[in-house]
Amino acid sequence: MTAANIKVSETPLVLYALRRADDALILGHRLSEWCGHAPAMEEDMALANMGLDLLGQARELYAYAAKVEGRDNDEDKFAYLRDVRQYRNLLLLEQPNGDFARTMVRQFFYAAFADLYWRAMMKSSDPTLAAIAAKSEKESAYHIRHSSEWIVRLGDGTEESHRRAQLAIDDLWAYTGEMFAVDDSERGLIDAGIAIDPGTLKAQWQKTMTSVVNEATLALPKSDWMQQGGRSGRHSEHLGHLLSELQSLQRTFPGATW
């Protein structure tokens, strides 16, 4: 192994697995940044717990991408030896933690999607993806419960928590559209029954948004402008800093085993 970026043969299926693996890794990494700094010990445990679930999902998806690709890449090469332009995660998930409201809103937006997504993916004609989905679905069910409860507590808590939760919703909303986007490489997998069309989940996701946000006495933004780019490696400026931290040891000591 050298410290240079690896080459990846991004066939549609490899790319598909990498996109979901990157989602899980980057969000898991963000949650792990909270460790020791959360507002309550119980929440320290919960954030680490969700982070660990996501790291586990990432590892399974990377392993599958490596198997499908059939070169000598593996989970660590995918995670540690690709740069910003090779990462394929959603822009939403690389957004900084900010305050606790921002972290929970990001979690809520994604978990509400992931929960529907993994449940639907259990019917994938690809047995590995279906198996990963069956495991991930149990975890995302917990993540959506935990994060939606916090959205309600924060929204319907104090004036201060209401203000912060609303601000986070307004700021992060434009990153939600990317979850439902489909490009040509995914279209073929959808037609083959390997992937599900995320567009079919949007109405249900929107329903969860509306009911939880209403219960929280908060409001969804009117704007429907949506940022895109993560899936093709056009990221926000935040990801580079995240990766420089994540990858520092592998980059400093090329070829070492840890």
Added chain:
Amino acid sequence: MYTQALNSSDGDDRGIEDAARAAAFQARIDDDERIEPNDWMPAAYRKTLTRQISQHAHSEIVGMLPEGNWITRAPSLRRKAALLAKVQDECGHGLYLYAAAETLGTSREELVDLMLSGKAKYSSIFNYPTLTWADIGTIGWLVDGAAIMNQIPLCRCSYGPYARAMIRVCKEESFHQRQGFEIMVTLCRGTEEQKAMAQDALNRWWWPVLMMFGPPDKVSQHSDTSTKWKIKRFSNDELRQKFVDATVPQAQFLGLTIPDPGMTQNESGNWVYSEIDWAEFNQVLAGNGPCNRERLAARRKAHDDGAWVREAAAAYAEKRKARLLAQAAE
């Protein structure tokens, strides 16, 4: 929860009554009975245990910081997951221990405030910085190793809730210790740079780890009554010696050198180590270790920055309760 109230007696009888109770209490301890939260206990026993258990809890929580410092930089996904899981376990240990301390009548919030204000201590070891990845292996191997030496005897401590918490904690700690040692094995079988990183970490952590067992027996202020009450079953120096004897062969297996060139084995097989720098230990306890300020500042910041979240949760719970009551009244 305030069981202290159960212990008060009125007027002139108190002295005689307490003397009789104290004797009965000591007889139970001598019979190896477990003391439970509602049992009578001497005020000093309650105080000593509250201090010890809460400091133990604080150590778990502050101890999340030096290792947490490397979660985002762990060199492989497997190591990253293991480290995150470990730090999460430590938080869980903190929660068990605060719960055990609360059975003695002081709330977690009060105990945490004492730590944040610097009035209550936590283990001296967590005031040292984690400078390289090898420090994470060394902490697992040595710091958790030392913690296990200290905690195994506590599984038989006279106070039931503490002893039971320790049984659960020790199971996870020994797993962490093996993980840490495995990191060291990997580094020591790795490149020259990795091996040097491992040696450097051992050099920096060895003496602070020996200090974890506390001051030498001749100056330890809590030992006499703690031993009489079976809170403590071995002296600081006995446990420290046990740790050194167990660790030297592990260092040899790794091909690492313990930074104590004068070490020799005596005729009974014990490794005789050099004098510990107690001046450094006292400085660290007094707040002047390399990271004391950062550790407390990080915990205070988490506490202060999280205040609005805790207030929101409390306000929401109140509103919900009021709504449910209103509904029930309809």
